[in-house]
Amino acid sequence: AQKITQTQPGMFVQEKEAVTLDCTYDTSDPSYGLFWYKQPSSGEMIFLIYQGSYDQQNATEGRYSLNFQKARKSANLVISASQLGDSAMYFCAMRESLYTGGFKTIFGAGTRLFVKA
Amino acid sequence: DGGITQSPKYLFRKEGQNVTLSCEQNLNHDAMYWYRQDPGQGLRLIYYSQIVNDFQKGDIAEGYSVSREKKESFPLTVTSAQKNPTAFYLCASSDSAPISNEQFFGPGTRLTVL
Numbered sequence: 001a002q003k004i005t006q007t008q009p010g011m012f013v014q015e016k017e018a019v020t021l022d023c024t025y026d027t028s029d030p031s032y033g034l035f036w037y038k039q040p041s042s043g044e045m046i047f048l049i050y051q052g053s054y055d056q057q058n059a060t061e062g063r064y065s066l067n068f069q070k071a072r073k074s075a076n077l078v079i080s081a082s083q084l085g086d087s088a089m090y091f092c093a094m095r096e097s098l099y100t101g102g103f104k105t106i107f108g109a110g111t112r113l114f115v116k117a
Numbered sequence: 118d119g120g121i122t123q124s125p126k127y128l129f130r131k132e133g134q135n136v137t138l139s140c141e142q143n144l145n146h147d148a149m150y151w152y153r154q155d156p157g158q159g160l161r162l163i164y165y166s167q168i169v170n171d172f173q174k175g176d177i178a179e180g181y182s183v184s185r186e187k188k189e190s191f192p193l194t195v196t197s198a199q200k201n202p203t204a205f206y207l208c209a210s211s212d213s214a215p216i217s218n219e220q221f222f223g224p225g226t227r228l229t230v231l
Contacts (some may be wrong), residue, residue: 006159033216045222052217091159095216102148102167102173102213105220107160109231 003027004108010064012114013082020067021077021111023092024034033095035105036066040088048090051075079113087115123208123223126189130195130202130230138193138226140208147213149191150220153177154205163206166191167213195228203230 003026013019025034036048051059051066059066067076079086092108121142132135142149148167152160162175166185180199185191191210195202205227209220 004159009157009228027219031216035219043207043225043227044209045209045218045220047221050217050219097216098167101214102165104165105150106162106176107152109159110157112157 004092004106006092006108006111008111009109009115010112012116013079013086014116015084018078018080019082019113020092021079021092021113022042023075023108025073025075025078025094027094027096028094030077031097034068035093036064036075036077037091037093037103037107037111038054038086038088039091044054049077052098082115084115085117087113089113121208121210121221121223123206123226125226126224128226128228130228132230133197135194135196136228138195138206138208138228140193141224142189142191142208142210142221142223144210144221145188146210146221147188149185149210150209150211151175151181151183151191152207152209153195154225156209159208163193196208203229204230 005024017107034051039047049064051068052071063080065078089110091110095105124129131199150165151163164183183193207225208223211220212218
């Protein structure tokens with residue numbers, strides 16, 4: 001069965017510094033997608049970045065980049081120049097194809113990031 | 118504006134009562150999903166629907182039921198059979214393909230059983 005593991009329940013980072021949030025995954029499907037979402041205290045889920053299993057380059061979106069190491073099955077999120085507004089829960093997710101033709105997404109347990117002033 | 122709406126935002130229920138959570142989207146997405154989130158935890162899939170009049174059980178479907186009679190609507194009923202229903206419920210939708218399409222989430226409903 002597919003699985004997403006986020007081993008860091010909580011992380012602290014100083015404002016303006018970079019931080020890496022870890023994510024490992026397990027799947028036997030050759031075609032999959034990896035996502036990172038941010039969840040502020042309000043509860044909404046905000047899409048941050050996507051990496052496809054066949055993508056040759058690491059994905060980047062502004063201050064967010066995804067360190068994709070396929071052989072290690074890891075998809076770590078790097079946030080550069082942290083801001084106070086980055087304090088939130090961060091979820092790694094994996095989307096796999098279903099035999100029915102649709103997709104299913106599973107989420108990790110999340111990492112709570114605290115940005116210190 | 119396009120998006121997903123969930124109502125109500127907060128819901129209180131007496132033990133033994135069924136309750137229905139609303140989810141509506143105007144993004145013209147084929148696929149819709151319901152997730153449950155417990156405090157400090159990740160999201161767990163309850164039910165999902167790839168197309169109108171069709172839906173599949175997710176990982177924790179016991180004690181829940183859904184319907185998908187219209188493309189834009191995917192209500193979730195929490196039945197009295199659900200042993201511990203107090204949680205935060207999130208509805209999401211996405212285009213069916215390609216795999217790179219992210220899910221769009223509603224604001225969530227916080228259900229408390231008294």
